[in-house]
Amino acid sequence: MTDLTPNHDDRPATRIGRRSLLKMTTAGVAAFGVAALSNASKSKAQTMTSEWDKVFPLSEKVDHEKVSFTNRYGITLVGDLYLPKNRADRRLPALAVGGPFGAVKEQSSGLYAQTMxxxxxxxxAFDPSYTGESGGEPRNVTSPDISTEDVSAAVDYLGLHPSVDRxxxxxxxxxxxxxxxxNAVAADKRIKAVVASTMYDISRVSAHGYNDSVTPEQRAQTLEQLSRQRWADAEAGTxxxxxxxxxxxxxxxxxxxxYHDYYxxxxxxxxxxxxxxxxxxxxNPLSFMNMPLLNYIAEIAPRPVLLIHGENAHSRYMSETAYEAAAEPKELMIIPGASHTDLYDKVDVIPFDKLQSFFEQNLA
Known part of the structure; x- marks a missing residue:
């Protein structure tokens, strides 16, 4: 484990007050919990854009093209494909890049993809099912299975591309x-190496709240509310x-x-x-509350796992416990002074040299 933290035991997550946590979790589902009916705007799927509309500039070192592909459930996903300009006719190693949860490919995943x-x-970099430019109705809904499937669908696409060594x-x-x-790598043996940066286990935080602070009674109350919301949705037809x-x-x-300062x-x-x-x-939290994502993380081995997290991230404990559950070969890299969102887009903080060496070694 690579631990660059001056004081590893001073976990910032434990310094968040319980009252603040429960205020955010709305009866226990963390930031993804049930909430009052809202007229908040919902993003719509739309025709694949042709203009550059990322939050980062286009690099002169890459070729870029918009692509689409279909997952195992027939949903069309839209992605941005980045290729090194000096590739000639070589078949190169490839990376599928996703996240953060609730983001689109024009944000952090696109930055990581272009840099690599x-x-x-x-x-x-791709938009998940039901979000961004990808297909699926209704909008802005997902599940552990659908999101895991989208990762493997991206691998399907890459494995058929003429510039990729599958x-x-x-x-x-x-x-x-x-x-x-x-979760995807545990099941999909085509994937040879995996990096999780500033990792959230959405199933864990949905089911148990931040720092696993939700009581069984709060969990039961939330599930009661979510279950009854299904009748309201069915009656409304939306x-x-x-x-x-x-x-x-x-x-x-x-x-x-x-989060606000980024999004x-x-x-x-x-x-x-x-x-x-x-x-x-x-x-949306229903399936996450009952379907843990990381039950089979040890089955990634013997393929390597690299977990990267910020020293000051409230979510750091999730990478630490994932690291404990994973089998060798594995590594946990803690970035001194970094917050959760620093690893979204701060190119002087994201350890791209480490990412490059990790994948060069393990995709050789």
């Missing part, structure tokens, strides 16, 4: 997609949505201010992102 393409990999494919998951890629994400009212914990400012705002003032359906 500059370093010699064919990369694919025996050298890895994956990167950011935030909530860290959990999804770990799902109710949670309030708009990342709209601050004052008094929020620092990590929620950090709701020019730094990372994108109108198609769930997290940029849009919202998930109210019943």
């Amino acid at each position: 393409a500059e370093r010699g990999f064919v990369t694919l 025996e050298r494919i890895g994956v990167i998951g950011i935030c909530g997609w860290g959990g999804f890629v770990l 799902p109710a949505y949670q309030p708009a994400f990342n709209v601050l009212k004052g008094g929020e914990p620092q990590f929620m201010v950090d 709701m400012t020019p730094r990372g705002y994108h109108p198609r992102a769930v997290n940029s003032g849009n919202s998930w359906t109210q019943t």
Whole structure:
């Protein structure tokens, strides 16, 4: 384990007050819990855009093209494919990149993908099912299975591309997609190496709240509310949505201010992102609360796992416990002074040299 933290035992997650946590979890489902009926805007699927509308500039070192492919359930996914300009006719190693949870490919995953393409990999950042430019109705809903499937569908696409050596494919998951890629790699033996950066286990935080602070009684109450919301949705013929994400009212914990500073400012705002003032359906947490993502993480071995997390991230404990559950070969890299969202887009903080060496070694 690579631990660069000056004081490893001083876990920032434990310093979040219980009252603040329960305030956020709305009867125990963390930031993804049931909420009052809202008129918050919902992002719509739309025709695949041709213009560059990312929150980062296009690199002169890569070729870029918009692509689409279909997952195992017949949903069309839209992605951005990045290829090194100096690739000639070689078949190169490739990376599928997803996340964060509630983000789109024009944000963090696209930045990671483009940067890794500059370093010699064919990369694919994609919008998950039901979000962004990808298909699926209703909008802004997902499940552990659908998100895991989307990772493997991206691997399907890469493995058929003429510039890709299909025996050298890895994956990167950011935030909530860290959990999804770990789940996907456990089952999909085509994937040779995996990186989870600033990882969230969405099933864990949905089922048990931050720092596993939700009581059985609170969990039961939340499931009661979510279950009855299904009748309301069925009667209305359309799902109710949670309030708009990342709209601050004052008094929020620092990590929620950090989310706002990424998703709701020019730094990372994108109108198609769930997290940029849009919202998930109210019943979205249901399947996450009952279907743990990381039960089979040890079965990734003997393929290597690299977990990267910020020293000061409220979510750091999720990578630490995932590291404990994973089998060798594995590594946990703690970035000194970094918060959760620093690893979304701060290129001087994200350890791209480490990512490059990890994949060069393990996709050789």
